[in-house]
Amino acid sequence: MEASVWLIAPISALLSILVGAYLYYYVNKQSSGTKRMQEISTAIREGANAFLRREYTILAIFVLVVATLIGIFLPSPVWLSENPLRNLSLSLAYLFGAFCSALAGFFGMDVATRANAKAANAAREGLNRAFPIGFRGGAVMGLSVVGFSLLGISIVYGITGDPEIVLGFSFGASALALFAKAGGGIYTKTADISADLVGKVELGIPEDDPRNPAVIADNVGDNVGDVAGMGADLADSYIASIVAVMILGQALGRVEIPLVFAGLGIIASLIGVATVRVGKKGNPGKALNRGTYITCILLAVFTYLASIYLDIDIRIWGAMLVGLAAGIIIGITSDYFTSIDRAPAKKTAEVSKSGAALNIITGFSYGLYSVFPPLVGIGIASAIAYFLCNSIGEGYAVFGVGMAAMGMLSIVGMIVAGDAYGPIVDNAKGVAEQAGLGEEVIAVTDKLDAAGNTAKAITKGFAIGAAGLTVLALLAAYREIAQKVLGKTIGFNLMDPLVLLGAFIGIAIPPVFSAMVMLGVGKNANRMIEEIRRQFREIPGLKEGKEGVKPDYARCVDIATIGALKELLPASTLAIVVTLLVGFIGGIEALGGYLAGSIFSGLLFALLMANAGGLWDNAKKYIEAGALGGEGSEAHKAAVIGDTVGDPFKDTAGPSLNTLITVMSLVASLFAVLIAQYNLLSLLGL
Amino acid sequence: MEASVWLIAPISALLSILVGAYLYYYVNKQSSGTKRMQEISTAIREGANAFLRREYTILAIFVLVVATLIGIFLPSPVWLSENPLRNLSLSLAYLFGAFCSALAGFFGMDVATRANAKAANAAREGLNRAFPIGFRGGAVMGLSVVGFSLLGISIVYGITGDPEIVLGFSFGASALALFAKAGGGIYTKTADISADLVGKVELGIPEDDPRNPAVIADNVGDNVGDVAGMGADLADSYIASIVAVMILGQALGRVEIPLVFAGLGIIASLIGVATVRVGKKGNPGKALNRGTYITCILLAVFTYLASIYLDIDIRIWGAMLVGLAAGIIIGITSDYFTSIDRAPAKKTAEVSKSGAALNIITGFSYGLYSVFPPLVGIGIASAIAYFLCNSIGEGYAVFGVGMAAMGMLSIVGMIVAGDAYGPIVDNAKGVAEQAGLGEEVIAVTDKLDAAGNTAKAITKGFAIGAAGLTVLALLAAYREIAQKVLGKTIGFNLMDPLVLLGAFIGIAIPPVFSAMVMLGVGKNANRMIEEIRRQFREIPGLKEGKEGVKPDYARCVDIATIGALKELLPASTLAIVVTLLVGFIGGIEALGGYLAGSIFSGLLFALLMANAGGLWDNAKKYIEAGALGGEGSEAHKAAVIGDTVGDPFKDTAGPSLNTLITVMSLVASLFAVLIAQYNLLSLLGL
Ligand SMILES: [Mg+2]
């Protein structure tokens, strides 16, 4: 294989960014409609920008502190290091990773908050005019996520030639993702709960009333969680999977394979994105699915040809396909468990007639069921990939597992495009309603929205599955690094009491983290509620809706943002500190058991919470669509309670867990060299 | 060590049964009070007996079928076996185990359902008269559980001299325990929900109204779940821990150690039980705790002396103490998370003011927190025991882990006594109220009841912790058996894809099992609701309460019982079939990973569900005691929803999981020899 063939990665990454920029330009030049529509859109965009600005300002400090620590201590303390330049490289790579992730998040959010009014406006001319605006808006996010991620990886690798430095880049992206996802999750629910409680319950003003100081914060919330959060989550799995496979590949002298395949994945996604279009009476959901299938097929073809041309063993290609197939299957099963048309949501709605308790027990039970297919799917995919590649030679087996993770993630460009489409058209519907565009237009946006919900459900399952395979690849990469330092083969044997102890501690981290962020929502909401009450009390004429009197929206955004980060910080710190404690006390094996334990329970709760939450949401919507007495019935009241329980499940705790376990695995890999040399038990000779 | 020293086990077991019989006699000769009290007590006892008779009849068929299968296939197929007598022994041991477990359950239930009215009657003469009746009633259960268990083990071991045959005894006890615990759990909640729904909600008649055909089934429920269920659960862990240590000890030629220590544990418990008494103004809670502490201290002293006298390495004694300490700590932390006086319950009650959703999110979050101390505690205890005994010699390390499990469980006699005391005095309070014994007497029974609730919370945590260490010991025993057959060292390395795949499947089993039994409650309740409605419709004069017209209580008990077993059967079959599939397809290592995975998620959900459920219950009681507006307030309505969600958590799914993972581990151990020889992947040469 030519040494320079890996350059296919940066080239397709650049291409992806350029196409993204073109789509940004395309969306931006569309009309935003009436003055009222523009106002609404501007308010949401300003709120989102305020959130991002605030978030990034706080994170900048955090990131600089961590970068300094990395520069001093990693990969080994600067005073012990033979090559202090490596410390500097790792530190800069970290900063660069955080920067690239932030940049992709910013572009995606910006276009998403612009596209809503434009899609609503175009809906006046028909579905086939509005759909491309919504989808291309989403595609900007998808393409910039993969573009910036792969370009960043390529730059760091091109300069240093060292996958372990690329690990720093990955850590930077993941650290940011954790804040975007978990912080965004706390933020969203804080705004949602507080706006409802003071506005609807205490004062009796309607939802989305502009007098409510929290209304912008609430509207911003959806974009924050669903666009920036999901994008950052998939970006961090995407980067981590590539890095893990690079590290595993380096031992085999095949470090270019993941880069080539990732580059081809981007090209497949670009073509896939281009094929997504609907006719006048077309079905947006089908169009999205068609785009995904085309991307998958192209990816398979491209990588097959590349394998032949570049002399890559066909079994490696096979492992990648296994991952791809697993990703799609997992996505579809999670759709089954949450979809409004399927038995779980319908039965949960049905029992709501007998009260909220039965709604919750039933929804939770289906959530428990729903963990089975993806967990077994991840296990089977990794086992098949392992055995497929095991026969190639020593070290190829775990490389195959990594390739499965990459296979799943190489279509992320297309997946994120479809996912980000969801909140855009959801907001478009909101804009159309608030601006009074008439029933016909709202019906069009409704159709667009329905397709978005399905895409979203599939993406959630996909994201968790991808994270699962990725952290397994990271676990293998972690072992690889430790083996290199220690010069011996390492296993994580569950009959070794340290591995077992590590596993027990690791299992306990995801539930504790979930508890902290979920209780954090409550605490943060209390702060925000006080601020809303204060504004109604102190701003004259606000409650009465006097002409020209406006609440201080930005202050609410600010309070929710700072509060969210404040609540997140102890949870994240805990996870990282415990990881380091387990490593520096128990050593490499204990930490391996710990990572495995956190993967097990992290995936378990991520799936349970995401699916149960989605299910409760759709059970409520099913009743609202007119079944079982419809809105206002006893069943509906019960279903609303279930939906409210599900909110922090599916929007705060559940989706943060992927990122949490990725961050923990990266921390372990980064510290592996240090831990292998210095840990309490081996120092004590145990 | 003298070869006959193990006879201390059967001798103390017999002693325990004799003392139990004496206490049975003591309780039985107390007066049951007025005619009305006798009636109530008789009705409950008859219902409980109807349940047990029905349950045991169905189980007898199941047990016979399984015994036949064991006789044909285990330890190896009878047509391949060199020694078909071993098949017969194993089969008989299984039957005997089921029989002993059933017998202990029967005695315990019988005395518990008699002691309630007697304790209530004695409460008229004061606390110091009523307390011993309640406690000694519980002690009958505790002493017969350990007595029959250890006697059975001794008999099987005395005849065969083969710990692997004793495994069959353990499997029999566990199979019965699974039905008692999970079947009882479904039964209890079925009766509870249906009685409330038709009686209170549809017809507006008060709770516990004798016109309600389900009232007896409901009263029976508490005894079924809390007395027979908890007793069977602890008995199965108790037996399994002893068997596991015997198997591990056999490899070292130290098979008598667990028997000697278990025998001494019984003697310590007997003395501990004897010291439990209160004065006229005494505190029942303190008396119970004092009994537990005395038992622990005596156990430590007796086993220390035995170690010196019998030349047992003091490090083995140390491992046992570690387990004992861990059990107590885990019990106390689970008390913290559920107790009515502590922050978690109070805060959950507090947020109920803002509705049911917040009550549920908060309670669930604390439930998530609560898994941390026990999981880490189990991990640390097993690691300490391992390292402590590792230095004794090859094979002693896992033996030490087993001894820790045994240490925790050797005080089970005392623990079950305190636990079974709870439902007895709870029922005594009910009898006192229904028979109108006056406020002063009810106040006495209230005091007795409060002590019972704390004992119950501690026991739940203790039972889960003990099960955790026991299944770890069983995992080691399983490996030991496989190693003997294969003649090589086996590990469960998480970097082995089969172990990992096994683990992923294993993790998914406890949630799926939980979902099945929780949804089973709903289905069963529907059947029962129809029967209750039918009786009200078809029995003339029942609704109006005409003199002499009685509903058909027994039919309701029958329907709930059959339905419970019907719902349980698919869930248990699934767990056992998947266990065998994983073993016979993936082989020994895959099955090891599977067991470990099921242990991880089984303990996780058992702790989460038991503690969250207990917490919601107490948050409601806290409000009912007058806080936050008291009964009827909005906060109370919300807390009632939380409590109802918690019911199947803490009474159906949560407590069944211990037993489930024990059964799965025992199945694996029993089939280990077969699986090691015949499994698909090794036959395919993979
Ligand atoms: Mg919602």
Ligand SMILES: [Mg+2]
């Ligand atoms: Mg209850």
